Amino acid sequence: MEKDDFYTNDGNGIGIPQPWNSIFGMELEAQVNEMNSQQIPNCFFNRNWENSMDQSDPFESALSSIVSSPVNSHPGIAIQGCGGPRENVVLKELIGRLGSICNSGEISPQSCINGNNFNLNCNNNNSTNASCYNTPLNSPPKLNLSIMDQNHNQIHGNYHRSDPEFPHMMESRIAIPSSDKKLSRLSMSLNQENKELDNSMEESSVSEQITGMETGIKSQNVRKRKDVPKGKRKETQFSNLSTKDNKVKADKEESITKRSKSEENAKLVEPPKDYIHVRARRGQATDSHSLAERVRREKISERMKFLQDLVPGCNKVTGKAVMLDEIINYVQSLQRQVEFLSMKLATVNPRTDVNMEALLSKDASMMNAMNHLDASAHPFYGMVHNGPDNMLMSMMHRGSNMKSSQIDGFSEVSAFWENDLQSVVQMGFGQNQGPSFHATMGTGQMKVEL
Amino acid sequence: MHSASSIKQKFLKKWIMGLQLCNSSKKNMTIMERRKAIKLSADLALASVRNYTTRWSRALVASASQNDDNQALLQHIIGSDAAKHKKASINVVANSTTSVAKKIASKKILKRSWGIRRVRKLSNGALKDPPYSIAKRLVKKRTQLLKNLVPGGESMDAISLIEETLDYMVWLRAQVDVMRSLARASERLDGK
Numbered sequence: 001m002e003k004d005d006f007y008t009n010d011g012n013g014i015g016i017p018q019p020w021n022s023i024f025g026m027e028l029e030a031q032v033n034e035m036n037s038q039q040i041p042n043c044f045f046n047r048n049w050e051n052s053m054d055q056s057d058p059f060e061s062a063l064s065s066i067v068s069s070p071v072n073s074h075p076g077i078a079i080q081g082c083g084g085p086r087e088n089v090v091l092k093e094l095i096g097r098l099g100s101i102c103n104s105g106e107i108s109p110q111s112c113i114n115g116n117n118f119n120l121n122c123n124n125n126n127s128t129n130a131s132c133y134n135t136p137l138n139s140p141p142k143l144n145l146s147i148m149d150q151n152h153n154q155i156h157g158n159y160h161r162s163d164p165e166f167p168h169m170m171e172s173r174i175a176i177p178s179s180d181k182k183l184s185r186l187s188m189s190l191n192q193e194n195k196e197l198d199n200s201m202e203e204s205s206v207s208e209q210i211t212g213m214e215t216g217i218k219s220q221n222v223r224k225r226k227d228v229p230k231g232k233r234k235e236t237q238f239s240n241l242s243t244k245d246n247k248v249k250a251d252k253e254e255s256i257t258k259r260s261k262s263e264e265n266a267k268l269v270e271p272p273k274d275y276i277h278v279r280a281r282r283g284q285a286t287d288s289h290s291l292a293e294r295v296r297r298e299k300i301s302e303r304m305k306f307l308q309d310l311v312p313g314c315n316k317v318t319g320k321a322v323m324l325d326e327i328i329n330y331v332q333s334l335q336r337q338v339e340f341l342s343m344k345l346a347t348v349n350p351r352t353d354v355n356m357e358a359l360l361s362k363d364a365s366m367m368n369a370m371n372h373l374d375a376s377a378h379p380f381y382g383m384v385h386n387g388p389d390n391m392l393m394s395m396m397h398r399g400s401n402m403k404s405s406q407i408d409g410f411s412e413v414s415a416f417w418e419n420d421l422q423s424v425v426q427m428g429f430g431q432n433q434g435p436s437f438h439a440t441m442g443t444g445q446m447k448v449e450l
Numbered sequence: 451m452h453s454a455s456s457i458k459q460k461f462l463k464k465w466i467m468g469l470q471l472c473n474s475s476k477k478n479m480t481i482m483e484r485r486k487a488i489k490l491s492a493d494l495a496l497a498s499v500r501n502y503t504t505r506w507s508r509a510l511v512a513s514a515s516q517n518d519d520n521q522a523l524l525q526h527i528i529g530s531d532a533a534k535h536k537k538a539s540i541n542v543v544a545n546s547t548t549s550v551a552k553k554i555a556s557k558k559i560l561k562r563s564w565g566i567r568r569v570r571k572l573s574n575g576a577l578k579d580p581p582y583s584i585a586k587r588l589v590k591k592r593t594q595l596l597k598n599l600v601p602g603g604e605s606m607d608a609i610s611l612i613e614e615t616l617d618y619m620v621w622l623r624a625q626v627d628v629m630r631s632l633a634r635a636s637e638r639l640d641g642k
């Protein structure tokens with residue numbers, strides 16, 4: 001039964017500290033692993049221009065066609081082959097074409113920064129022509145060079161940043177699955193440069209960027225040259241990582257591990273290191289309120305997923321309202337069952353009281369009783385018959401047939417009753433364990449279901 | 451599983467303790483009284499086994515403690531967890547009606563201020579589609595229902611409400627299982 005899943009998470013049997021939290025952890029880890037495995041192939045996938053055509057991104061295909069047209073043979077090397085003075089012209093032309101292709105309407109600040117970087121790098125680079133494409137992500141040109149050298153495919157060198165760095169970023173926390181995130185790319189670029197500059201605050205967001213990198217870079221390149229002055233302003237703003245930006249970004253992207261630690265309180269109150277970093281999605285508002293609301297909504301939907309697993313028959317249901325309806329029905333039914341059972345217990349057993357009193361007169365014996373289940377259980381079940389209504393009487397009858405420890409008559413009987421009860425309960429609980437249950441069913445008269 | 455059954459055993463033990471107390475105090479009870487006593491001790495046992503770490507368990511205890519008749523039972527079941535009891539009592543006090551009312555009132559004020567801002571925003575921007583607003587209303591209604599169902603749920607926001615519901619459901623299921631087994635056992639014992 002699924003509840004066992006929850007119970008087994010608990011190492012000690014004392015309570016269920018946070019069963020679904022551990023499941024959270026598992027889920028989150030699974031997600032993280034998934035993310036990690038997803039992103040790396042994505043990035044490597046774009047390594048070759050030829051492969052880029054396979055992507056459905058029109059941008060990519062257009063870019064590749066553009067690249068291949070003005071320059072000769074090998075697309076991968078084509079850009080690299082551009083000579084010095086002609087390079088800027090060609091690249092500007094390409095960028096212009098890209099701009100026409102790119103239909104994304106937002107004027108994101110990233111373009112500013114990219115534009116800034118682009119200019120920087122174009123001026124500085126001679127041999128590494130493809131670094132122009134890499135500029136949005138690598139603001140320090142020297143760093144670009146180093147990265148260029150590392151990657152044979154210059155154009156997509158961005159995606160790797162630097163190979164040793166890349167897996168590191170993969171390992172770092174990733175929260176939202178890859179979808180186009182303009183702001184993410186922006187902050188990613190900034191983060192990367194900040195990272196280079198030994199700022200570790202945006203680490204978690206960096207990894208997140210990589211997913212958006214492939215599609216992001218192209219559109220970044222488009223916008224680069226257009227909003228240079230804005231870019232400068234924004235760049236400084238972001239590069240400083242003012243607290244305001246931190247807060248804006250902080251709410252959004254959950255690094256999953258962070259969220260599991262710092263859940264509801266984390267949004268605005270925590271010190272900078274513990275901020276929850278969130279990325280605004282593409283085409284969405286970026287003010288802090290809507291972002292915070294998005295975070296809240298995502299949290300809610302996550303928890304609803306857990307509830308889906310818990311409530312029987314909710315697998316196919318989607319949507320909050322219907323799910324809530326099911327949950328309400330389920331909780332109501334459980335509560336009604338409790339009421340019904342308590343009523344049943346109240347009516348069924350008038351003599352229960354006395355026995356229970358005797359039962360619990362010795363707590364120690366109760367614990368021992370659990371160990372003596374087998375011995376006492378069999379004869380007890382053998383004696384279930386239409387005897388006297390009085391449970392006590394029947395227990396007396398049974399008690400005489402049973403071997404017992406040194407307890408006097410009444411308490412002996414009650415101890416055995418307690419044994420039986422415990423065994424019954426245990427059997428009921430042990431239904432899932434199968435074989436042991438059947439082993440103790442001596443006479444098989446007792447039918448206990450869960 | 452072992453932990454599950456041990457939890458259930460603990461619950462059973464506490465519950466029987468409570469029942470024992472009830473029955474020793476009043477020898478002749480009507481059926482309704484018995485039912486109430488049984489249910490009450492079951493709830494308290496559940497809450498105590500949960501160690502009062504969750505909202506609903508504390509709320510259960512709080513609501514039970516407000517009724518003076520239950521004091522003895524309360525003491526019996528919960529008094530044994532002395533240290534936890536102190537914490538629980540503090541939490542119980544904290545979650546008592548006054549503070550809950552205050553929380554609710556403060557939330558309402560907050561929501562009202564947000565609503566004013568939203569009205570301004572919405573007057574500018576396009577209203578969302580009717581289906582969306584209908585869905586929102588439905589969800590709101592149902593969360594309100596859920597808040598009434600889960601003990602102590604009135605003062606919780608949606609996120610923690612769902613968490614509490616999760617927890618509560620699991621434990622409620624355990625309670626139902628124990629009670630059902632006990633009912634069956636007593637049926638058999640009576641020879642029905």
